[in-house]
Amino acid sequence: MPRATLTSQDPAHLDVDALVVAVARTDQGPRLLDPDALPQDVRTEVTAHAVALGITGDQDEVRRLPTAGRLAAKVLVLTGVGALDAVTPEALRRAAGAATRELAGVGSVAVALPAADVESLAAVAEGALLGAYSYTRYRPADAAAKAAPVATLQVVTPLVRDRAAKAALARAEVLAEAVHGVRDLVNTAPNDLFPAAFADLAKAAAKDAGSRSVKVTVLDEKALAAGGYGGLLGVGLGSVRGPRLVKVAYAPSKPAAKVALVGKGITFDSGGISIKPAAGMEAMKSDMAGAAAVLHTVLAAARLELPVAVTGWLCLAENMPSGTAQRPSDVLTIRGGKTVEVLNTDAEGRLVLADGLVAAIEEKPDVVLDIATLTGAQMIALGNRVSAVMGTDAVRGEVTAAAEGSGELFWPMPLPADLRAGLKSKVADLANIGDRFGGMLTAGIFLQEFTGGTPWAHLDIAGPAFNEKSAHGYTPVGGTGVGVRTMLAFLEQRARAGR
Known part of the structure; x- marks a missing residue:
């Protein structure tokens, strides 16, 4: 991630490789x-030749122009913000991110988008840092160098001496580092990221966070068996690489609130005995995106020293078919004693989350959020860019508000009581799947069974967690890091409410 600074210097005199300015769309043509x-x-020249150069000001449009010595910068970059009458902080965030994403391999960049107030400055800084990402672990050195994100980043603003502006930049750096951390985990090949390896990476990441207030505890197969974690053990039966439950706890002194975050961490999901179609199965390395988001949200809270106690539960397993895998009609006993008949082994995320939710509520948090790439039904309902949130009405509203403020798209969904009947089992307390229709909502109702009445929300990020199409805005191809910004904003809301 690039080193970011604030500057109030005239953009025309900034000696950088690329200077980024914004262009908006109007009925009269593009406008700076x-x-x-x-x-x-x-x-004058940019305006006169904009149409001939194909510049419209649309979102995600990035154009490079030579400066021919008329600016100190070598290249002028025009990034679109969309309609002039609809320029929001998210539009600025997206435009800044689109520019830095397109400038991979460029050494120094200055972003001169409107940043005269703290909200706009935060959006520009966040977008620029989020867009400056690349994943090159499996690339040769020369290819990795060409794809490397910008090295240094300057954000032009008159607020260089403003304490709130400096804090906004510092937060943007922590936030971007967390999102990049999630993207790295999601993009890692599943032969390198299995449950035990994920647990080791979580311990290393917590150590790197530099906070003595973060403690990591790992439960292996033996400890899971002793603790009655039947969901994790059942899902992990088919793999030679056993499951783990990782607890990442941030405990500041005198916390204003106590929040639990539970993340689905299926490091690869073949579907198990109920095997998935081969087409598209490679994307199932992303089925641990929820656990990755939880890990890095907790660490971001620690880095920002939020006055909120946050405990993350990473529910890690690999769902594979084998002679030892769980079968449809097996019955599992979740921690706490509820039994579940497994009717479809590809509905495994809710099984590991059930264990995690029970463990989380045993510690009596004020509120619990779970986040998961849980259902294909989420994508059918909301597509690949909008996540779903359901749960206790008040908490669902808090999450929606946090998402709106952070620029992420979460849509509130109901939990219709009549769908509970579809989860009835003839032999157990409940089945792991219900009726075909309303599958996303039924999954939420299943999870609700393990919340014990604790205020709760479930975040289904199945589509938005992994971008299989083209990059857009600050979002790259592959892991997106969705959910971190919303959960961090949720924690900040709780911190303010508890003061």
């Missing part, structure tokens, strides 16, 4: 969002 960012002669 902040004309003062460029000298008069450059503004």
Whole structure:
């Protein structure tokens, strides 16, 4: 991730490899969002030739122009923010991210998007840092160098001496580092990221966070068996690489609130005996995105020293078919004693989350959130860019508000009581699947059974967690890191409410 600084220097005099300015779309053609960012002669030429150069100002449009010595920067970059009358902080975030994403391999970049207030500054800084990401672990050195994110980043703002502005930049760096950490985990090949390896990485990441307030505890197969974690053990039966439950606890002194986060961490999901179709199965390395988001949200809270106690539960298993795998019609006993008849081994995420939810509520948090790439039904209902949230009405509303403020898309969904009947089992307390229709909601109702009445919300990020199409805004191809921004904003809301 690039080193970021604030500057109030005239953008025209910034000696950088690329200077980024924003262009908006209007009925009269493209228009510079902040004309003062460029000298008069450059503004005139850009405006005169914009249409001929194919510049419209649309979102995700990034164009590079040579400066021919009229600016200190070598290249002028025009990034679209969309319609002039609809420029929101998220539009600025997306435009800044699209620019830095397109500038991979460039050494130094200055971003001169409107940042005269703290909210706009935060959005620009976050977008620029989120867009400056690349995953090159499996690339040769020369290819990795070409794809490397920008090395240094300057954000142009008049607020360089403002304490709130400095805090906003520091938060943006912590936030981007957390999102990048999730992306790295999601993009890692499953032969390198299995449950025990994930647990080791969690311990190392907590150590790197530099906070003595973070403690990591790992339960292996023996400890899981002793603790009655039948969901994790059942899902992990088919793999030679056993499951883990990782507890990552951040405990500041005198916390204003106590929050639990539970993440689904299926490091690879073949579907088990109820095996998935081969087409698209390679994307199932992303089925641990919820656990990755939980891990890095807890660490971000620690880095920001939020006055909220946060405990993350990473429910890690590999769902594989084999002679030892669980079968449809097996009955599992979840921690706490409830039994579940497994009717479909590909509905495994809810089984590991059930164990994690029970463990989380045993510690009596004020509220619990779980996050998971849980159902294909989420993608059918909401597509690949909008996540779902359901649960206790008040908590669902808090999550929706946190998402809106952070720029992530979460849509509130109901938990209709009549769908509970579909989870009835003839031999156990409940079945792990219900009726075909309303599958996303039924999964939420299943999880609700293990919350013990604790205020709770379930975040289904099945589609948005992994981008299989083209990059857009600050979102790369592959792991997206979705959920971190919303959960961190949720924790900050709780911190403010508890003061």
